[in-house]
Amino acid sequence: MMKLRAIHRILSILILILFSSSCASDLDYNQVNDIKLEPVFISNLAYFNIPANEFVTGGIEHTVFMDTPAVDVFNDKFFKDNLSRVDLFFEVNNTINRSYRIDLVFLDRNNQPVHSTNFIVPAYTGAENIVTKTEIFQNATLDLLKRTTKITFTLTMFAGPPLSENSIGSLKLRSGVTAYFIIE
């Protein structure tokens, strides 16, 4: 019986020591609500590269090209909710001996223009011929961008030395997006 009591006492003391000497720092799990992610993503926006000979068919020059591809990214719900700034980068590299104007018109779902931009591209003379532009969309302009569902690309070729089906060079546009998110 003595032994039992002694065991009991040892056990109690051990358990007491374990718990009284243990401690826990204050933790606050509600901090999860403070989570704020601010990733910055880069991606392509648009690309084309038109060789000089495509501006000519059967000896006749096409001076105006147009297409309106759908651009459904910015009005996606996730983008609408979390996008805080967008930078659009454009680079036009012209190696054709003619000058151009490139017009981009951003359209909403009712085909109403919400934003437009254009580039005047000089004719190629043998030196590097690159036109670049960066547009930043924030607040009100960003809200307009978020309504965009398609972009009309219009190329206009200005007068100059005639092109043939053997003409060399190309008109190349590449465009990238830098999207700044704030996800809370």
Next chain:
Amino acid sequence: MRKIILIFVLFLTIGCISQNKQILYNFTSVPQSLLTNPGSDVKYNWYFGIPLLSGISTNVGSSGFSAYDLFADNGVDFNVKLRNVVFSTTRKDRVVLNEQIELFSGGFKIAGDQGDSYVSFGMYQEFDFMSYVPKDIAVLALDGNRDYLGKVFNLGDLSVKAEMLSVFHIGFHKKINEKLILGARGKIYSSIYNANSTNNSGYIYTIPSTQGVYEQMIYSDLQLNTSGTAKYDDEDYEPNAVKDITKRAFLGGNLGLGFDAGLTYYPKKHIQITASVIDLGFIKHAKEVESLTFKGTYKYEGVIPKFSSGGSAEDGYQEFKDAIPLDTLYADYTTWRPTKFNTSIQFSFDEERPEDCNCLNYDPETIYKSAVGAQLFVMSTPRTPLVAFTTYYRRKIFNSLQMKATYTIDSYSYKNIGVGLSSMFGPVNFYVLADNLLEYKDVTKANSLSFQLGLNVIFKNSKK
């Protein structure tokens, strides 16, 4: 009442890592040690566990970071702590929770001429959760890809599984001869719910290009399998989790089969070797299965106006969604239980004189008061197995009080000291086992903790 049960179930689900039970293993004065080796040298005439109280075990572990690192109430912005955790961990770091509670258990002896045989049986409920740190995906979510041109983000970093199940088991162990005890246990698993996304692969990269601004490639082979959770997505369904869980716990869930085997061998009287393999089994998920897949390859070039054809150009974003669709499948799948392998070697010393014998506990064999030993534990995981090495000292303090102290090295810690005590008050056996004692000075900073306790009623041989 239902609420209380639900809270209790949730508590069990949350409150509780690796499944290394280094203190319980081969601690033969506790009948539950049979669950870690069906060939344990356990002796009893018969025993039963006090329902719900015979075996409570929880195990929490996180390599790489602790709860304190992430949730300390120290005025540091949570986002700063989150960044520190993400950038200080690797894809090999993991968080593991394991919890087991015995609903009932019992056993009895079948005396034999050659040697005694023992039967043990019971049912326990178990919850397992394991997740690797999805490092690259977390970096992408925190920073995006702008500052990582050229880096290949590995989507295979995502590896996570969670399961709640109940296990019915019956085991048998037999003393083959004076030196050898063999044991085996059959198990039926009834999975209450399962979510499993462990065979993932894929990558995303962005590099500067001469064509577009960037060359951007995504290849994704991601899949999440679930069973038992699909109907909770349905808004019309009125959840009755308690009823569902109870029904599925009692063999109404997705069923599986498993097998344990083990042995104890005495090459000499004072040298003991043991080995066991636990949970060699699978569960076939066929009821309420739902799998989400996100599979495909896509090179994103942006929109490309088609001037020459005049036709409307395709929408890059829509093309992307078509190339890597989010699909829902309803196909059966099989999961493998995390299989555990244990082995140990023990040297006993400090022989006890027979006249000191407590006749309740009389054992014809030589009794040693002390023993030292080493154990090895290996568990299968979705990637490299988890390995732990333990050395221990075991001491019979009184006839009715046994102690086992352990020192364990594993991927979570190299200073894990544990102590287990098992006492007999009459036929009542009470045991309490805890490890990582050094971490108790501040449990929130611990990388792993485990705790087991239980109450049994054991009747041993009174004569023989």
